[in-house]
Amino acid sequence: MTGLSVKLLPVAIQVLALLFLECSPASEPTGSVSVTPGTDLQAMVDSHDSGTTFYLEAGVYARQNVMPKNGNSFIGAPGATLDGEHATTYAFRGGASDVTIQGLIIQNYTPPAQMGAINADGTTGWTVTDNEIRYNATAAIRIGTRMRVLRNNLHHNGQEGIIGTGDDVVVDSNEIAFNNHEDKFNPRWEAGGTKFIRTNNLVVRNNYVHDNHGPGLWTDIDNYNTLYEGNRVENNTQMGIFHEISWKATIRNNTVSGNGFGMSNWLWGAGILVAGSKDVEIHGNTVTNNANGITAIQQDRGTGTYGLHVVQNLNVHDNTVTMTNGGRTGVAQDIGDNAVFTSWNNRFSRNRYFLGGDDNRFAWMNANIGAAAWRDYGQDRDGTFQ
Secondary structure (H helix, E strand, O other), rough: OOOOOOHHHOOOHHHHHHHHHOOOOOOOOOEEEEEOOOOOHHHHHHOOOOOOOEEOOEEEOOOOOEOOOOOOOEEEEEOOOEEEEEEOOOOOOOOOOEEEOOEEEEEEOOOOOOEEEOOOOOOOEEEEEEOEOOOOOOOOEEEEEEEEEEEOEEOOOOEEEEEEEOOOOOOEOOOOOOOOOOOOOOOOOOOHHHHHHHHOOOOEEEOEEEEEOOOEEEEEEEEEEEEEEEOEEOOOOOOOEEEEEOEEEEEEEEEEEEEOOOOOOOOOEHHHHHHOOOOOEEOOOOOOOOOEEEEEOOOOOOOOEEOOOOOEEEEEEEEEEOOOOOOOOEEEEEEEEEEEHOOOEEEEEEEEEEEEOOOOOEEEEOOOEOHHHHHHHHOOOEEEEO
């Protein structure tokens, strides 16, 4: 993260801000081409070979719209800022491979809905690291295949932090916060922290995702082999972690708290929610005082790439779930078929619950039930309830 006034941030975020500042390059990389404010970046790219590294000196680069060549790197000195001035669609875009964007502030761009100021859609091998991407009209970043999104601060963008499609993507150690803060986009369509679509082998780990208006971390439509691991997800208005009409996923060792109070009806607004998704394992998470705890919802969501969208083989185990302010953990359906409870192999085991003196905090077989009935249905017979 570069260029942010650290002293204006809350104390917890100040620490993260300082870490981002320490990651920014302090000197020009050997062999790079130095660029100064006022330079036409696209002209520089056009006049140099593929694989060139450009080092952007501190200052403002106004209304730059760059289509890199293969292997280009764009490295920012502390304070190097690409400013779209609310009049430029993209900061970086195009079909080049193996592009690196590092250490820049990128702000005030106007990509269309579902696009990002950095638009890597259709690309391969981009790395976006140690940037601050803020105040853009829609998303900060749209991903591509084999993309690495590392240690960025993605905040106060108009729709969301990260959006897109791509295989073998890693999203690691970013802060994703306050996106859709003006509520210009409906989160039930698309807004919030992230939304990933039709990915394979997506890894989302060690991110701090908070105060987004919408879900925090969201995989929607035919995502396969997803890993959510080690994330801290707090105070998002809808679900903390939301795996929707997708497939095999592991959700483990995340800390999820205070989410979902903008969408708390039925079993929505959960800390962790699985909707119409098969073969999901949820374990080792700490889920504290969200609108609901850990839930799954079966509706008629049709057929996807790998078959019917069903909650089947859900395995929720060894989590700590606190529901002292209300809410429920469990499964619900509205398709008039109890198979989600009886024959689709959905189970909860060895979870630890803190219920605040009211054990009527579970949902199963089309009813809200207490801990004793939950156990009678075979759930958490080896769990603990306090």
